[in-house]
Amino acid sequence: MKCQIVDRLPKTSVKAVPIHITIRELTAYVGHDKRAYPFADRMLGRFPIVNWKRDLAWTLDDKTKFLNSVFLNDDLGSVTINGYEEVGNGIMRDMSDILLDGRERVSTMLDFMSNRFSYCDLYWRDLNRFERNRFLDRELLNRSVCCFDEKALRAEYERLRRAR
Template identity: 30%
Template sequence: MKHMPSPLIDFIEGATSIRELLAPRPGYGISDYPWAKSMLGKHPLPVWQRASVWSVADKVSFIESIYLGADLGSVIINGWLDIDGKAAPFSDCLLDGQQRIGSLFDYQAGKFPVFGSYFHELTQRDQARFRNHQIGLKTCKCFDEEILKRVYDINNFAGKRHLESERAIPVTKQEDGLMDIVAQIYVPEVEFQPSQKHIEEWISFQLGLINGMSDDNPLLLEDEMTAKTLQFTR
């Protein structure tokens, strides 16, 4: 009789609120986790974690899913082990969920709007609705770096991402390309940001050009496109 392998790590599955996930941990910082490359809120990140790679469009899509009631998946956080009054290496390590948690921080900080509104513009009820929303939480207690690396790779490289052609509701190439451009308009360092109305007007303007495009009516040249984009972002 053949047997399947045992789990690499035993997880305790539960849930937590966004409020708790983003809450600070007073008295702790990067100096308490010398093995970490950086901190994401109260969560230390190991050197083998990838960087923040989600675009603004990715972040907006994720936050939209919160308000629309979609499943947010689970974040994976390692437990704590005390060794002579100090945290053992990889204590509190964030194993999975960096992109999602980073998106939550950025949205709450007002770095981009969702459904046409920045977080600080929302009613207290909607802000509380966001902060009290539940997300899955898996915790473990493993301080063997090689096992943690394997778990990280399994979680991030198992399966295959959907193709755009496999969407239940197709997105046209025009809409998809324009939304990529729109995502690039949101620059946190720039004082003026486009409102949802401006974005919708800009998309309508560009779709009008595309729909009426011919040899005698080409798309805007790059400089003209830039000027029009700047007009809608001021």
């Protein structure tokens, strides 16, 4: 006889598939620009940001701790990126490509790579090729989702925020 306890436990309405992604892949400026995402409030690198996402809150100390994790081979946590669908003429379906979770991490990576702050008194421009590749080749988990229901995505975003 099969146990039915699974049906009594909490479920998410958005299914996530875990895949590894490098910082190089995550920060590459590929794809479309803001014009392709009319639903987006703003962009972070290649990711559209919707207006219901909270503002960035990490301090310089938080960013430094994250970069410590990158360079010391510690766990980098995860990001959650939604899938995409083109509706025509280079315009993406609402909620395509949104960065549902991990915005602080991605922002920190992009800011460091744009020389907006230093790490160990070194800016990105000061790193040699080996050091840059060491950074760019680090992997983190991408909880890839594919959902275009804004209500379900908002609920998943709130669930992820409460889980911290």
